[in-house]
Amino acid sequence: MQNLTNLTKEVGVKKGNLPQQSAPSRNRSHMPDNSLFFEKVVPALLVLMGIVLVGLVLFAAGVIFGIVHF
Amino acid sequence: MSINQVLPFLSTLVMLVFTVYVLQRFFVRRAPHFLFWGIGLAMFGAGSFAEAYLSLAWNPWVFFVWYLFGAALNAAWIGHGTLSLLVRKPWVHAITAILVVGSLYAGYLMLQVMPKLDTAIFTTAKPISEQYGTKVLDPGQTAPVGAKTVSTTYRGEAVTAVRGLLPLGSPVRLTTPFFNIYGLLTLVGGAIWSAYLFWRKRVLPNRVIGNVLIAAGALSIGLASTLTRLGNGQFLYLGELFAAILMFIGFRFAARPQPNEVAQPAIAAAD
Numbered sequence: 001m002q003n004l005t006n007l008t009k010e011v012g013v014k015k016g017n018l019p020q021q022s023a024p025s026r027n028r029s030h031m032p033d034n035s036l037f038f039e040k041v042v043p044a045l046l047v048l049m050g051i052v053l054v055g056l057v058l059f060a061a062g063v064i065f066g067i068v069h070f
Numbered sequence: 071m072s073i074n075q076v077l078p079f080l081s082t083l084v085m086l087v088f089t090v091y092v093l094q095r096f097f098v099r100r101a102p103h104f105l106f107w108g109i110g111l112a113m114f115g116a117g118s119f120a121e122a123y124l125s126l127a128w129n130p131w132v133f134f135v136w137y138l139f140g141a142a143l144n145a146a147w148i149g150h151g152t153l154s155l156l157v158r159k160p161w162v163h164a165i166t167a168i169l170v171v172g173s174l175y176a177g178y179l180m181l182q183v184m185p186k187l188d189t190a191i192f193t194t195a196k197p198i199s200e201q202y203g204t205k206v207l208d209p210g211q212t213a214p215v216g217a218k219t220v221s222t223t224y225r226g227e228a229v230t231a232v233r234g235l236l237p238l239g240s241p242v243r244l245t246t247p248f249f250n251i252y253g254l255l256t257l258v259g260g261a262i263w264s265a266y267l268f269w270r271k272r273v274l275p276n277r278v279i280g281n282v283l284i285a286a287g288a289l290s291i292g293l294a295s296t297l298t299r300l301g302n303g304q305f306l307y308l309g310e311l312f313a314a315i316l317m318f319i320g321f322r323f324a325a326r327p328q329p330n331e332v333a334q335p336a337i338a339a340a341d
Contacts, residue, residue, distance in 0.1 A: 030273055030274075030275070042279075043269065045286075046266055049282075049285050053289065053292075056292045056296055057255060059299075060254070063247045064248065064251075
């Protein structure tokens with residue numbers, strides 16, 4: 001048990017010694033907070049593109065089933 | 071030189087650089103999705119080059135390349151690359167086999183129709199996208215100015231049709247929507263899904279933006295192709311150039327290395 005406690009302490013110390021991710025690195029790998037682009041524009045674009053995608057697929061399906069003549 | 075002659079050359083140039091960029095990655099990493107993307111992008115580039123050529127002169131085999139690679143197959147192959155990246159399951163190999171067999175079959179159908187091409191209607195004055203298909207006119211509908219028409223029997227009915235290079239009811243034209251549906255769903259759907267995953271986890275904004283650009287580029291060519299089917303082929307070349315540029319920029323964005331990247335289940339258009 002004592003060994004386990006010592007081990008935990010050791011790991012804890014080692015974890016504490018781990019270098020923290022630098023602020024610029026985090027900024028580049030995470031989305032910026034309170035960004036209008038990422039909060040509003042991106043989801044709107046994703047939804048819009050999803051709707052257009054469905055429309056195009058339905059059109060192509062219409063061609064296959066002879067509903068849309070070409 | 072008209073804009074219709076310049077745009078396909080520009081698209082060809084962009085796709086050439088894009089294809090080399092992707093295939094280089096395949097030769098370094100040996101990941102199959104890079105190969106599928108490379109094949110699809112090379113088909114896209116070949117189709118663009120064929121368009122550029124056909125705006126200057128006629129050649130039946132250049133038309134073969136344009137229709138088979140440019141109109142029918144390229145989206146499916148690019149999209150299959152995205153599927154291979156996102157889904158690491160054995161059934162993807164079966165889809166690969168179906169895609170290969172389907173592509174060969176489309177090539178066979180295209181070869182069958184080659185001797186029947188109505189080459190008399192070809193002109194360099196119009197984009198090839200406005201000349202390739204024979205279109206039945208609805209009752210009361212008039213043919214566009216300058217279009218050549220033919221009265222014929224189609225599916226047991228007497229019809230008047232605007233003549234095109236491919237004869238009425240060519241089986242190869244029926245294969246195109248299958249490839250394009252698959253290509254749209256996998257390429258655009260895969261990019262939207264990947265962008266959503268990164269957006270939801272609030273990580274790797276470059277991959278969110280990259281995938282949004284890839285989806286937008288693929289949709290622009292999808293929309294232009296649909297408009298072409300509806301008889302408005304003048305937007306196709308612009309749509310292709312938009313697609314080439316947006317997808318290349320999107321790919322570069324998504325592939326940009328990140329410091330301390332977070333492990334993700336799906337990294338479309340990156341790796």
